Amino acid sequence: NAGVTQTPKFQVLKTGQSMTLQCAQDMNHNSMYWYRQDPGMGLRLIYYSASEGTTDKGEVPNGYNVSRLNKREFSLRLESAAPSQTSVYFCASSEYRGPISGGARDEQFFGPGTRLTVL
Amino acid sequence: QKEVEQDPGPLSVPEGAIVSLNCTYSNSAFQYFMWYRQYSRKGPELLMYTYSSGNKEDGRFTAQVDKSSKYISLFIRDSQPSDSATYLCAMMAGGTSYGKLTFGQGTILTVHP
Numbered sequence: 001n002a003g004v005t006q007t008p009k010f011q012v013l014k015t016g017q018s019m020t021l022q023c024a025q026d027m028n029h030n031s032m033y034w035y036r037q038d039p040g041m042g043l044r045l046i047y048y049s050a051s052e053g054t055t056d057k058g059e060v061p062n063g064y065n066v067s068r069l070n071k072r073e074f075s076l077r078l079e080s081a082a083p084s085q086t087s088v089y090f091c092a093s094s095e096y097r098g099p100i101s102g103g104a105r106d107e108q109f110f111g112p113g114t115r116l117t118v119l
Numbered sequence: 120q121k122e123v124e125q126d127p128g129p130l131s132v133p134e135g136a137i138v139s140l141n142c143t144y145s146n147s148a149f150q151y152f153m154w155y156r157q158y159s160r161k162g163p164e165l166l167m168y169t170y171s172s173g174n175k176e177d178g179r180f181t182a183q184v185d186k187s188s189k190y191i192s193l194f195i196r197d198s199q200p201s202d203s204a205t206y207l208c209a210m211m212a213g214g215t216s217y218g219k220l221t222f223g224q225g226t227i228l229t230v231h232p
Contacts, residue, residue: 031218033218040127041224042222042224042225043222045219045221050218106218108220110164111162
């Protein structure tokens with residue numbers, strides 16, 4: 001199993017350009033997430049998808065859109081890139097058994113990340 | 120004020136030392152507490168997961184949660200150079216917020232031989 005894969009690994013954009021970050025998981029997980037990581041900020045949730053067909057905003061959704069294409073794939077789109085979006089982007093997935101599992105562990109598995117620079 | 124505060128370090132210790140990493144939080148709705156380890160240029164990986172107050176031990180690692188003080192800790196015993204990484208605490212609430220992790224800033228740890 002490859003786990004969570006992300007493409008591309010690196011990308012340089014000019015201000016105003018658009019691009020889509022791709023994420024796929026082969027663990028048959030229900031939930032998928034997009035985070036960004038900036039120095040001194042930890043990881044911040046951009047968008048998440050609790051299950052196929054649903055998406056919801058996280059802490060920092062402005063400037064981004066997402067598509068849950070199917071159960072395996074969850075893409076993140078930057079319509080008009082800005083220098084403030086320079087960051088490392090991580091995709092994650094989890095089985096999401098939810099609170100009804102009685103607090104059982106619901107681990108999020110992370111991909112290797114995409115390093116994006118916007119000039 | 121950030122919901123989760125973590126001392127970013129960096130922290131440098133000799134091999135064999137006991138390491139203590141800490142996070143404080145302000146959101147009393149947080150019920151689930153995690154520690155992730157992140158090696159350079161890699162994605163985070165789950166190290167410890169706790170639900171209730173108290174201690175949880177896994178090999179050389181012990182996670183401690185004190186909900187009354189809104190304080191969590193990770194202890195690493197007999198630290199090894201392979202423990203050198205960034206350690207991130209993460210938390211989530213229940214209900215409709217379940218699954219949405221809030222991370223601390225991360226602590227950079229170096230264990231030197």
